[in-house]
Amino acid sequence: xxxxxxxxxxxELTYELRVKDVMNRTVVAVSPKTTINxxxxxxxDNRISGTPVEDKGKLIGIISIEDxxxxxxxxxxxxxxxxxxxxxxxxxxxDEPLVHAVSKFNKSGxxxxxxxxxxxxxxxxVITKGxxxxxxxxKLEIHYHEEEIQRHRASYIFDDIVADQTTLSFQYNIKxxxxxxxxxxxxxxxxxxxxxxxxxxxxxxxxxxxxxxxxNIVVFADGGRLSAAVQTSQIKLTASDSGPGIPDIxxxxxxxxxxxxxxxxxxxxxxxxGLMNIKNCTDKMDIQSEIGKGTHITAIIYLNNKK
Amino acid sequence: MMTLKEIIVxxxxxxxxxxxxxxxxIQIGCAADLMSDILAxxxxxxxxxxxxxxxxxxxxxxxxxxKAICFVRAxxxxxxxxxxxxDLNMVLLRTDLPMFESCGRLYKEGIVSIDNLGIDKNGxx
Numbered sequence: 001x002x003x004x005x006x007x008x009x010x011x012e013l014t015y016e017l018r019v020k021d022v023m024n025r026t027v028v029a030v031s032p033k034t035t036i037n038x039x040x041x042x043x044x045d046n047r048i049s050g051t052p053v054e055d056k057g058k059l060i061g062i063i064s065i066e067d068x069x070x071x072x073x074x075x076x077x078x079x080x081x082x083x084x085x086x087x088x089x090x091x092x093x094x095d096e097p098l099v100h101a102v103s104k105f106n107k108s109g110x111x112x113x114x115x116x117x118x119x120x121x122x123x124x125x126v127i128t129k130g131x132x133x134x135x136x137x138x139k140l141e142i143h144y145h146e147e148e149i150q151r152h153r154a155s156y157i158f159d160d161i162v163a164d165q166t167t168l169s170f171q172y173n174i175k176x177x178x179x180x181x182x183x184x185x186x187x188x189x190x191x192x193x194x195x196x197x198x199x200x201x202x203x204x205x206x207x208x209x210x211x212x213x214x215x216n217i218v219v220f221a222d223g224g225r226l227s228a229a230v231q232t233s234q235i236k237l238t239a240s241d242s243g244p245g246i247p248d249i250x251x252x253x254x255x256x257x258x259x260x261x262x263x264x265x266x267x268x269x270x271x272x273x274g275l276m277n278i279k280n281c282t283d284k285m286d287i288q289s290e291i292g293k294g295t296h297i298t299a300i301i302y303l304n305n306k307k
Numbered sequence: 308m309m310t311l312k313e314i315i316v317x318x319x320x321x322x323x324x325x326x327x328x329x330x331x332x333i334q335i336g337c338a339a340d341l342m343s344d345i346l347a348x349x350x351x352x353x354x355x356x357x358x359x360x361x362x363x364x365x366x367x368x369x370x371x372x373x374k375a376i377c378f379v380r381a382x383x384x385x386x387x388x389x390x391x392x393x394d395l396n397m398v399l400l401r402t403d404l405p406m407f408e409s410c411g412r413l414y415k416e417g418i419v420s421i422d423n424l425g426i427d428k429n430g431x432x
Contacts, residue, residue, distance in 0.1 A: 180387070183366030190370065200351075200372070207370040208346050215363075268359045268367075273343035280347065 009143075011099075013136050019101055020094035022135025023115045023125035029054040030063070032082035036071040039063065039081060052114040052123055053085050059114055059123055061085035091116045094124050098132060105129055157196060158232045168196070171227040174217045174241075179267060182218040185226050186211040196230060202301055205281040206235050209299050212274040213239035219264050220244060221294065235301045237282070242294035249287050253279065308334045309416065311375055311398055314354065317412050318402040320377055324389045325398030331375060336418040338379075338410050342367040349373065350421040356409050360384045365391040374398065379406045 028042060029052045043049060043065055050064030063085040071077055071084060092101055092113045104113060115125040158166055170192050172185035190207040194200075210226060217224040221243025229236040246252045252259075253275050260270025279285045282299035289295040311329040315322065322329070337349035338356035342363055345355060351372035357364055358380045365388055368376055376392070377400040378384055384392075384399060392399050402409060 180362055183363060183369075187366060187369055204351065204370065204372055211366065211370045212343070212346065267361055268340060268342035268357075268363055271341050271343050273341075273347055277343060277347050 009140065010136055013139050014099040014102055014132075015097050017098040017135055017139060018094065019092050019096045019098060019115055019127055020124070022098065022131045023094070023127040024131055025125045027052060027114075027123060027126050029123060030081055031055065032060060032080065032085070034081045035077070036068055036079050036081065036084060037077040040068050040077070043068065050112050052089075052126060053081055054123060057123075058121065059089060059091070059116060061087045062089050062112070062114060064111060089114060092127060093118055098135070101127055101132060105132075166231065168230045169227060170230075171225060172214075174214055174224050174226055176218060176221060176223040178218065182215060183211055186214050189226070189228055193228070193230070193235070198230075198235070198303065202235070202303060206237060206301050209278045209281040209301070210237055210239075212277045213237065213297055213299075215269050216274055216295075217241045217243070219260055219270060224294075232303065234303055237299045237301070238297070240294065240296045245291040245293055246287070246289040246295055247291060249289060253287075308332055309418070311354075311400070313416075314377070314413065314418075315400060317416055318377060318400070318404060318409055320400040320402040323378070323384060323399035323401050324392055325375075325396070328374075328396070328398050331398060333375060333418065335421055336410070336413050337373075337420065338406055340406075345373075346371060348421065353421065354413075354418070356406060356413075358382055358406055360388060362387060362391060364388070365395065365397070368397060369395050376400070377402060377409065379404060379409045 028046050028048060030039060030042060032053055032055050050062065052059055053061040053063055063081050067084045071079055090104065090108060090110070090113060092104065092115050094115055094117065101113065112126050112128045114123055115127055116122070117124050170189060172188060174185055175181065186207055189210050190203060193203045193206055206228070210228070214226055217226070217239060221241030224239065224241030224243070227238045251257055254272070255276045256272040258270050258272035264270035278297065278299055283302050284300040286298045287295065309332070311331050311333060314320070314333060315329070333354045335350055335353040336356065337345060337353045339345050340357055340359045342359070345367050349355065349371055353373055355368055355373050355376045356379055357376065358378065360378055360382045364376065374396065375398040379402055381403045383401060389399060
Protein backbone atom coordinates (compact mmCIF):
# COMPACT_ATOMS: atom_id res chain seq x y z
CA UNK A 1 0.00 0.00 0.00
CA UNK A 2 2.57 2.50 1.15
CA UNK A 3 4.88 2.08 -1.82
CA UNK A 4 2.00 2.58 -4.22
CA UNK A 5 0.65 5.61 -2.50
CA UNK A 6 0.62 8.49 -4.91
CA UNK A 7 0.33 12.08 -4.01
CA UNK A 8 -1.69 13.59 -6.83
CA UNK A 9 -1.69 17.14 -8.11
CA UNK A 10 -5.30 17.50 -6.94
CA UNK A 11 -4.35 16.46 -3.42
CA GLU A 12 -1.47 18.88 -3.48
CA LEU A 13 -3.90 21.64 -4.45
CA THR A 14 -6.22 20.88 -1.52
CA TYR A 15 -3.30 21.79 0.74
CA GLU A 16 -2.16 24.72 -1.33
CA LEU A 17 -5.56 26.36 -1.74
CA ARG A 18 -7.39 28.04 1.16
CA VAL A 19 -11.11 28.08 1.83
CA LYS A 20 -11.20 31.79 0.94
CA ASP A 21 -9.76 31.03 -2.53
CA VAL A 22 -12.72 28.94 -3.63
CA MET A 23 -15.66 30.02 -1.44
CA ASN A 24 -18.61 31.95 -2.79
CA ARG A 25 -18.46 35.50 -1.43
CA THR A 26 -21.83 36.69 -2.60
CA VAL A 27 -23.91 35.14 0.14
CA VAL A 28 -27.69 35.48 0.11
CA ALA A 29 -28.14 35.26 3.86
CA VAL A 30 -31.73 35.30 5.10
CA SER A 31 -33.23 36.66 8.29
CA PRO A 32 -34.82 34.26 10.82
CA LYS A 33 -38.23 35.87 10.20
CA THR A 34 -38.34 34.92 6.51
CA THR A 35 -41.19 32.51 5.76
CA ILE A 36 -40.47 29.18 4.09
CA ASN A 37 -42.57 30.30 1.15
CA UNK A 38 -40.39 33.40 0.69
CA UNK A 39 -37.31 31.24 1.14
CA UNK A 40 -38.46 28.94 -1.65
CA UNK A 41 -38.45 31.93 -4.01
CA UNK A 42 -35.08 33.17 -2.79
CA UNK A 43 -33.63 29.71 -3.50
CA UNK A 44 -35.24 29.63 -6.92
CA ASP A 45 -34.19 33.15 -7.95
CA ASN A 46 -30.59 32.67 -6.83
CA ARG A 47 -30.36 29.05 -7.95
CA ILE A 48 -29.06 27.92 -4.60
CA SER A 49 -30.07 25.01 -2.41
CA GLY A 50 -29.20 26.36 1.00
CA THR A 51 -28.05 29.49 2.82
CA PRO A 52 -26.93 30.80 6.24
CA VAL A 53 -29.40 32.51 8.55
CA GLU A 54 -28.17 35.79 10.01
CA ASP A 55 -29.61 37.87 12.83
CA LYS A 56 -28.08 41.32 13.44
CA GLY A 57 -24.95 40.35 11.54
CA LYS A 58 -24.50 37.16 13.52
CA LEU A 59 -24.77 33.65 12.15
CA ILE A 60 -27.50 31.78 13.99
CA GLY A 61 -28.25 28.83 11.73
CA ILE A 62 -28.37 27.33 8.28
CA ILE A 63 -31.35 26.35 6.19
CA SER A 64 -31.47 24.18 3.08
CA ILE A 65 -33.84 23.04 0.34
CA GLU A 66 -34.37 19.85 2.29
CA ASP A 67 -36.09 21.90 5.04
CA UNK A 68 -38.27 23.54 2.38
CA UNK A 69 -39.31 20.15 1.00
CA UNK A 70 -40.16 18.91 4.51
CA UNK A 71 -42.34 21.97 5.14
CA UNK A 72 -44.01 21.47 1.76
CA UNK A 73 -44.98 17.89 2.55
CA UNK A 74 -46.18 18.89 6.02
CA UNK A 75 -48.11 21.91 4.67
CA UNK A 76 -46.02 24.33 6.73
CA UNK A 77 -44.99 26.81 4.06
CA UNK A 78 -46.01 29.74 6.24
CA UNK A 79 -43.63 28.73 9.02
CA UNK A 80 -40.64 31.00 9.60
CA UNK A 81 -36.99 30.08 9.01
CA UNK A 82 -36.14 30.46 12.71
CA UNK A 83 -38.31 27.44 13.56
CA UNK A 84 -37.04 25.16 10.81
CA UNK A 85 -33.31 25.93 10.45
CA UNK A 86 -30.48 23.82 11.82
CA UNK A 87 -28.88 25.66 14.69
CA UNK A 88 -26.07 23.23 15.18
CA UNK A 89 -23.91 24.95 12.56
CA UNK A 90 -20.42 23.84 11.76
CA UNK A 91 -18.29 26.54 10.20
CA UNK A 92 -15.01 26.90 8.37
CA UNK A 93 -12.50 29.73 8.57
CA UNK A 94 -11.28 31.59 5.44
CA ASP A 95 -7.61 30.74 6.06
CA GLU A 96 -8.14 27.00 6.56
CA PRO A 97 -6.62 24.78 3.88
CA LEU A 98 -9.12 23.27 1.49
CA VAL A 99 -8.28 19.80 2.74
CA HIS A 100 -10.07 20.68 6.04
CA ALA A 101 -13.21 21.52 4.09
CA VAL A 102 -12.95 18.28 2.12
CA SER A 103 -12.71 16.16 5.26
CA LYS A 104 -15.52 18.11 6.91
CA PHE A 105 -17.78 17.43 3.94
CA ASN A 106 -16.86 13.74 4.03
CA LYS A 107 -17.55 13.42 7.76
CA SER A 108 -20.72 15.48 8.07
CA GLY A 109 -22.65 14.82 4.89
CA UNK A 110 -23.71 18.51 4.83
CA UNK A 111 -24.06 20.23 1.47
CA UNK A 112 -22.51 23.54 2.50
CA UNK A 113 -20.63 25.32 5.26
CA UNK A 114 -20.70 28.99 6.18
CA UNK A 115 -17.25 30.57 6.25
CA UNK A 116 -16.78 32.88 9.25
CA UNK A 117 -14.02 35.46 9.78
CA UNK A 118 -11.81 34.69 12.76
CA UNK A 119 -11.97 38.34 13.88
CA UNK A 120 -15.47 39.51 14.68
CA UNK A 121 -17.24 36.38 13.51
CA UNK A 122 -18.58 38.05 10.36
CA UNK A 123 -20.00 35.83 7.62
CA UNK A 124 -17.42 35.89 4.83
CA UNK A 125 -18.92 33.37 2.43
CA VAL A 126 -20.33 29.94 1.84
CA ILE A 127 -18.53 26.91 0.51
CA THR A 128 -20.08 23.91 -1.28
CA LYS A 129 -18.55 20.79 -2.81
CA GLY A 130 -19.14 22.39 -6.20
CA UNK A 131 -17.04 25.43 -5.17
CA UNK A 132 -14.19 23.10 -4.23
CA UNK A 133 -14.29 21.28 -7.55
CA UNK A 134 -14.51 24.56 -9.45
CA UNK A 135 -11.65 26.08 -7.50
CA UNK A 136 -9.38 23.10 -8.10
CA UNK A 137 -10.21 22.97 -11.80
CA UNK A 138 -9.49 26.68 -12.17
CA LYS A 139 -6.15 26.26 -10.46
CA LEU A 140 -5.29 23.28 -12.67
CA GLU A 141 -6.26 25.35 -15.69
CA ILE A 142 -3.92 28.13 -14.61
CA HIS A 143 -1.07 25.66 -14.09
CA TYR A 144 -1.72 24.10 -17.47
CA HIS A 145 -1.85 27.49 -19.15
CA GLU A 146 1.45 28.53 -17.60
CA GLU A 147 3.00 25.29 -18.74
CA GLU A 148 1.73 25.84 -22.26
CA ILE A 149 3.07 29.36 -22.36
CA GLN A 150 6.42 28.17 -21.16
CA ARG A 151 6.49 25.40 -23.73
CA HIS A 152 5.84 27.92 -26.47
CA ARG A 153 7.87 30.80 -25.22
CA ALA A 154 10.53 31.52 -27.79
CA SER A 155 13.94 30.28 -26.79
CA TYR A 156 13.17 30.33 -23.07
CA ILE A 157 16.10 28.05 -22.52
CA PHE A 158 18.32 31.01 -23.31
CA ASP A 159 16.71 33.02 -20.52
CA ASP A 160 17.46 30.31 -18.00
CA ILE A 161 21.10 29.95 -18.87
CA VAL A 162 23.20 32.84 -17.71
CA ALA A 163 26.25 33.57 -19.83
CA ASP A 164 27.64 36.42 -21.89
CA GLN A 165 27.09 34.36 -25.01
CA THR A 166 25.14 31.10 -25.17
CA THR A 167 25.42 28.83 -28.17
CA LEU A 168 23.54 25.58 -28.56
CA SER A 169 24.96 23.44 -31.28
CA PHE A 170 23.67 20.40 -33.09
CA GLN A 171 25.71 18.29 -35.44
CA TYR A 172 24.58 15.64 -37.89
CA ASN A 173 26.70 13.25 -39.90
CA ILE A 174 25.45 12.78 -43.43
CA LYS A 175 25.98 9.60 -45.39
CA UNK A 176 26.79 9.65 -49.06
CA UNK A 177 24.42 8.36 -51.76
CA UNK A 178 21.93 7.07 -49.21
CA UNK A 179 18.87 8.52 -50.83
CA UNK A 180 16.27 6.86 -48.66
CA UNK A 181 17.69 8.42 -45.55
CA UNK A 182 18.61 11.71 -47.12
CA UNK A 183 16.81 14.50 -45.33
CA UNK A 184 16.77 12.76 -41.96
CA UNK A 185 19.33 15.15 -40.52
CA UNK A 186 17.36 18.20 -41.63
CA UNK A 187 14.24 16.59 -40.22
CA UNK A 188 15.93 16.11 -36.84
CA UNK A 189 17.34 19.61 -36.95
CA UNK A 190 13.90 21.03 -37.65
CA UNK A 191 12.48 19.19 -34.64
CA UNK A 192 15.32 20.46 -32.45
CA UNK A 193 14.68 24.06 -33.51
CA UNK A 194 10.99 23.62 -32.81
CA UNK A 195 11.86 22.34 -29.34
CA UNK A 196 13.70 25.57 -28.68
CA UNK A 197 10.50 27.47 -29.40
CA UNK A 198 11.92 29.35 -32.37
CA UNK A 199 9.34 31.12 -34.55
CA UNK A 200 7.80 28.67 -37.06
CA UNK A 201 8.66 30.64 -40.22
CA UNK A 202 12.29 30.93 -39.13
CA UNK A 203 12.37 27.20 -38.36
CA UNK A 204 10.96 26.54 -41.83
CA UNK A 205 13.57 28.69 -43.55
CA UNK A 206 16.35 26.99 -41.61
CA UNK A 207 14.92 23.58 -42.46
CA UNK A 208 14.69 24.27 -46.20
CA UNK A 209 18.25 25.60 -46.29
CA UNK A 210 19.53 22.64 -44.27
CA UNK A 211 17.66 20.20 -46.47
CA UNK A 212 19.05 21.59 -49.72
CA UNK A 213 22.55 21.57 -48.24
CA UNK A 214 22.04 18.01 -47.02
CA UNK A 215 20.85 16.87 -50.46
CA ASN A 216 23.96 18.41 -52.04
CA ILE A 217 26.19 16.47 -49.69
CA VAL A 218 24.29 13.22 -50.35
CA VAL A 219 24.43 13.69 -54.10
CA PHE A 220 27.89 15.10 -54.72
CA ALA A 221 30.15 14.26 -51.81
CA ASP A 222 31.21 11.17 -49.92
CA GLY A 223 29.25 12.24 -46.91
CA GLY A 224 29.77 15.24 -44.73
CA ARG A 225 28.52 17.19 -41.76
CA LEU A 226 25.58 19.44 -41.16
CA SER A 227 25.53 21.58 -38.06
CA ALA A 228 23.54 24.36 -36.51
CA ALA A 229 24.74 26.81 -33.90
CA VAL A 230 21.80 28.52 -32.24
CA GLN A 231 22.25 31.77 -30.34
CA THR A 232 19.71 34.24 -29.00
CA SER A 233 20.13 36.38 -32.09
CA GLN A 234 20.74 33.91 -34.90
CA ILE A 235 20.96 30.39 -36.26
CA LYS A 236 24.16 29.60 -38.08
CA LEU A 237 23.98 26.61 -40.39
CA THR A 238 27.15 24.96 -41.57
CA ALA A 239 27.37 22.22 -44.19
CA SER A 240 30.78 20.82 -44.97
CA ASP A 241 32.01 17.94 -47.06
CA SER A 242 35.27 16.71 -48.49
CA GLY A 243 33.75 16.13 -51.90
CA PRO A 244 34.82 17.23 -55.38
CA GLY A 245 34.33 20.95 -54.77
CA ILE A 246 32.54 23.47 -56.96
CA PRO A 247 34.55 24.62 -60.01
CA ASP A 248 32.64 27.85 -60.59
CA ILE A 249 30.62 29.08 -57.62
CA UNK A 250 29.08 32.00 -59.50
CA UNK A 251 27.76 29.64 -62.15
CA UNK A 252 26.55 27.15 -59.54
CA UNK A 253 24.51 29.87 -57.90
CA UNK A 254 22.53 30.50 -61.09
CA UNK A 255 19.05 29.00 -61.05
CA UNK A 256 18.82 26.03 -63.38
CA UNK A 257 22.54 25.36 -63.56
CA UNK A 258 23.15 21.78 -62.55
CA UNK A 259 25.83 19.15 -62.78
CA UNK A 260 23.74 16.49 -61.07
CA UNK A 261 23.53 13.06 -62.69
CA UNK A 262 20.25 11.78 -64.14
CA UNK A 263 19.42 9.51 -61.20
CA UNK A 264 19.31 12.54 -58.92
CA UNK A 265 16.94 14.38 -61.21
CA UNK A 266 14.63 11.39 -61.25
CA UNK A 267 14.34 11.79 -57.52
CA UNK A 268 13.12 15.32 -57.91
CA UNK A 269 16.38 17.12 -57.25
CA UNK A 270 19.43 18.33 -59.12
CA UNK A 271 17.65 20.95 -61.20
CA UNK A 272 20.04 23.66 -60.17
CA UNK A 273 17.84 25.23 -57.52
CA GLY A 274 19.62 24.13 -54.37
CA LEU A 275 22.13 26.87 -53.71
CA MET A 276 19.68 29.56 -54.78
CA ASN A 277 17.14 28.12 -52.36
CA ILE A 278 19.66 28.26 -49.52
CA LYS A 279 20.48 31.86 -50.37
CA ASN A 280 16.82 32.87 -50.54
CA CYS A 281 15.92 31.25 -47.25
CA THR A 282 18.74 32.71 -45.23
CA ASP A 283 19.87 36.21 -44.40
CA LYS A 284 23.56 35.69 -45.12
CA MET A 285 25.29 32.94 -47.04
CA ASP A 286 28.88 32.11 -47.81
CA ILE A 287 30.39 29.32 -49.91
CA GLN A 288 34.01 28.25 -49.73
CA SER A 289 35.00 25.53 -52.12
CA GLU A 290 38.19 24.04 -53.44
CA ILE A 291 38.44 21.50 -56.24
CA GLY A 292 39.32 18.08 -54.86
CA LYS A 293 39.17 19.33 -51.27
CA GLY A 294 35.52 19.97 -50.54
CA THR A 295 32.84 22.55 -49.97
CA HIS A 296 31.96 24.56 -46.90
CA ILE A 297 28.69 26.46 -46.78
CA THR A 298 27.67 28.74 -43.94
CA ALA A 299 24.29 30.41 -43.80
CA ILE A 300 22.85 32.65 -41.12
CA ILE A 301 19.25 33.25 -40.17
CA TYR A 302 18.59 36.17 -37.83
CA LEU A 303 16.09 35.45 -35.09
CA ASN A 304 15.02 39.01 -34.42
CA ASN A 305 13.42 39.35 -37.84
CA LYS A 306 15.83 41.97 -39.03
CA LYS A 307 17.93 41.33 -42.05
CA MET B 308 -10.88 27.44 -49.06
CA MET B 309 -12.22 23.88 -48.95
CA THR B 310 -11.77 20.71 -46.96
CA LEU B 311 -9.84 17.67 -48.09
CA LYS B 312 -13.17 15.84 -48.21
CA GLU B 313 -14.32 18.19 -50.98
CA ILE B 314 -10.97 17.86 -52.73
CA ILE B 315 -11.29 14.07 -52.72
CA VAL B 316 -14.60 14.40 -54.60
CA UNK B 317 -13.18 16.90 -57.12
CA UNK B 318 -10.11 14.78 -57.84
CA UNK B 319 -11.93 11.42 -57.62
CA UNK B 320 -9.19 10.61 -55.17
CA UNK B 321 -8.81 7.92 -52.54
CA UNK B 322 -7.21 8.24 -49.13
CA UNK B 323 -3.88 6.48 -48.69
CA UNK B 324 -3.40 7.55 -45.09
CA UNK B 325 -4.72 10.13 -42.63
CA UNK B 326 -8.45 9.42 -43.01
CA UNK B 327 -9.02 11.05 -39.60
CA UNK B 328 -7.76 14.43 -40.80
CA UNK B 329 -10.00 15.08 -43.81
CA UNK B 330 -11.54 18.20 -42.28
CA UNK B 331 -8.25 19.99 -42.91
CA UNK B 332 -8.86 23.24 -44.82
CA ILE B 333 -6.94 23.93 -48.01
CA GLN B 334 -6.63 27.26 -49.76
CA ILE B 335 -3.41 26.97 -51.71
CA GLY B 336 -2.17 24.33 -54.10
CA CYS B 337 1.22 23.60 -55.56
CA ALA B 338 2.20 21.02 -58.14
CA ALA B 339 5.58 19.78 -59.30
CA ASP B 340 7.72 16.72 -59.76
CA LEU B 341 10.74 18.77 -58.94
CA MET B 342 11.11 18.94 -55.17
CA SER B 343 13.52 21.87 -55.31
CA ASP B 344 10.78 23.86 -56.98
CA ILE B 345 8.39 22.94 -54.21
CA LEU B 346 10.97 24.03 -51.65
CA ALA B 347 11.46 27.29 -53.50
CA UNK B 348 7.94 28.19 -54.54
CA UNK B 349 5.34 26.81 -52.21
CA UNK B 350 3.87 27.70 -48.87
CA UNK B 351 2.97 26.11 -45.53
CA UNK B 352 -0.44 24.49 -45.44
CA UNK B 353 -0.63 24.01 -49.21
CA UNK B 354 -1.85 20.85 -50.91
CA UNK B 355 1.02 19.31 -52.86
CA UNK B 356 0.25 17.51 -56.11
CA UNK B 357 3.06 15.37 -57.44
CA UNK B 358 3.71 12.37 -59.61
CA UNK B 359 6.83 11.55 -57.66
CA UNK B 360 6.65 8.79 -55.06
CA UNK B 361 9.82 8.63 -53.03
CA UNK B 362 10.69 9.51 -49.43
CA UNK B 363 12.03 12.88 -50.52
CA UNK B 364 8.49 14.01 -51.28
CA UNK B 365 7.58 13.55 -47.63
CA UNK B 366 10.83 15.16 -46.44
CA UNK B 367 10.23 18.14 -48.69
CA UNK B 368 6.67 18.52 -47.40
CA UNK B 369 7.93 18.25 -43.83
CA UNK B 370 10.44 21.06 -44.31
CA UNK B 371 7.85 23.54 -45.50
CA UNK B 372 5.00 22.41 -43.25
CA UNK B 373 2.85 20.94 -45.99
CA LYS B 374 0.34 18.58 -44.38
CA ALA B 375 -1.49 17.13 -47.39
CA ILE B 376 -0.14 15.47 -50.51
CA CYS B 377 -2.00 13.99 -53.48
CA PHE B 378 -0.17 11.61 -55.81
CA VAL B 379 -1.38 11.97 -59.38
CA ARG B 380 -1.23 9.75 -62.50
CA ALA B 381 -2.29 6.62 -60.58
CA UNK B 382 0.99 6.50 -58.64
CA UNK B 383 0.99 4.40 -55.48
CA UNK B 384 3.32 5.32 -52.62
CA UNK B 385 4.91 2.38 -50.80
CA UNK B 386 4.86 1.56 -47.09
CA UNK B 387 8.02 3.50 -46.25
CA UNK B 388 6.34 6.62 -47.49
CA UNK B 389 3.01 6.07 -45.74
CA UNK B 390 4.80 5.30 -42.47
CA UNK B 391 6.83 8.50 -42.74
CA UNK B 392 3.66 10.46 -43.48
CA UNK B 393 1.87 8.90 -40.51
CA ASP B 394 4.71 9.88 -38.19
CA LEU B 395 4.42 13.46 -39.39
CA ASN B 396 0.60 13.57 -39.20
CA MET B 397 0.22 14.07 -42.93
CA VAL B 398 -2.66 13.12 -45.18
CA LEU B 399 -1.82 11.21 -48.37
CA LEU B 400 -4.30 10.97 -51.24
CA ARG B 401 -3.97 9.42 -54.69
CA THR B 402 -5.86 9.90 -57.92
CA ASP B 403 -5.83 8.33 -61.38
CA LEU B 404 -6.12 11.78 -62.97
CA PRO B 405 -3.04 13.24 -64.64
CA MET B 406 -1.30 16.26 -63.11
CA PHE B 407 -2.68 18.74 -65.65
CA GLU B 408 -6.28 17.79 -65.10
CA SER B 409 -5.89 17.60 -61.31
CA CYS B 410 -4.56 21.16 -61.20
CA GLY B 411 -7.25 22.37 -63.60
CA ARG B 412 -10.08 20.90 -61.59
CA LEU B 413 -8.85 22.38 -58.32
CA TYR B 414 -8.11 25.79 -59.83
CA LYS B 415 -11.60 25.90 -61.32
CA GLU B 416 -13.06 25.25 -57.88
CA GLY B 417 -11.11 28.06 -56.27
CA ILE B 418 -7.83 26.58 -55.07
CA VAL B 419 -5.10 29.08 -55.95
CA SER B 420 -1.34 29.13 -56.16
CA ILE B 421 0.74 31.03 -53.65
CA ASP B 422 1.47 33.85 -56.13
CA ASN B 423 -2.22 34.69 -56.26
CA LEU B 424 -2.25 35.55 -52.60
CA GLY B 425 0.48 38.12 -52.83
CA ILE B 426 2.45 36.91 -49.85
CA ASP B 427 6.05 35.96 -49.73
CA LYS B 428 6.56 32.21 -49.50
CA ASN B 429 8.58 32.50 -46.35
CA GLY B 430 6.30 34.95 -44.71
CA UNK B 431 8.94 37.66 -44.77
CA UNK B 432 7.77 41.21 -45.07
